[in-house]
Amino acid sequence: EVQLLESGGGLVQPGGSLRLSCAASGFTFSSCGMSWVRQAPGEGLEWVSSISGSDGSTYADSVKGRFTISRDNSKNTMFLQMSSLRAEDTAIYYCVKEDCKSKLTTFDYWGHGTLVTVSS
Amino acid sequence: DIQMTQSPSSLSASVGDRVTITCRASQSINSFLNWYQQKPGKAPNLLIYAASSMQSGVPSRFSGRGSGTDFTLTINSLQPEDFATYFCQQSYSAPPTFGQGTKLEMK
Numbered sequence: 001e002v003q004l005l006e007s008g009g010g011l012v013q014p015g016g017s018l019r020l021s022c023a024a025s026g027f028t029f030s031s032c033g034m035s036w037v038r039q040a041p042g043e044g045l046e047w048v049s050s051i052s053g054s055d056g057s058t059y060a061d062s063v064k065g066r067f068t069i070s071r072d073n074s075k076n077t078m079f080l081q082m083s084s085l086r087a088e089d090t091a092i093y094y095c096v097k098e099d100c101k102s103k104l105t106t107f108d109y110w111g112h113g114t115l116v117t118v119s120s
Numbered sequence: 121d122i123q124m125t126q127s128p129s130s131l132s133a134s135v136g137d138r139v140t141i142t143c144r145a146s147q148s149i150n151s152f153l154n155w156y157q158q159k160p161g162k163a164p165n166l167l168i169y170a171a172s173s174m175q176s177g178v179p180s181r182f183s184g185r186g187s188g189t190d191f192t193l194t195i196n197s198l199q200p201e202d203f204a205t206y207f208c209q210q211s212y213s214a215p216p217t218f219g220q221g222t223k224l225e226m227k
Contacts, residue, residue, distance in 0.1 A: 035216075044207065044218055044219070044220045044221045045156075045164065045207055045209070045218040045221075046218070047215055047216045047217070047218070050216075058214055058215070060215055061215075094163055094164075099169070104152065104211040105209075105211045105214075105216040106154050106166070106169045106170075106211050107154070107156070107164070107166060107209070108166050108169075108175065109166075110163035110164055110165070111163065112162075112163055113163055
């Protein structure tokens, strides 16, 4: 059974930093692309960043230069280092597994999410 | 970026009804279109991928069709557990983009 467990969310002041983690199990982690998708309160879904099994990464323009995605395949864990946080980064951040076979950004499993609140 | 537009934004229906939600892409995305269901307080759940392929475990009352720029999600014989918000998402080109969502409410 695929499981994705996020941690690291919380309240942070504008300009601050936070590191999210996602512990994965139930599949061959190193073979699959992984992503972060966020959802502001009462809003829709916004893709944030993706990382391939071989560490290639992409970012939404809204977070480029401020967020860094990484993964540790030996620990089946993905990370999102967030810095220079803004109020508009306030959202639930979901750890998402991409479809391993197609290599497309089809998000077939989602974690429960971790809430990041940026406020003074 | 490819813009995804869903209609309607909200929809009222009754148990047993047949409903259809539409998703339109700002350019052709072939069949690289996915549908997700999200219930309040929960993470989204993949229902349909590649426009018409059903994810494992999804009830057969859900179906998707379309290609190019126009897509539909149809739910036959609505069940109480189907009242939720539905999102489309294109996986044709980076960045992946979502529709704004369609909230399906009980009449």
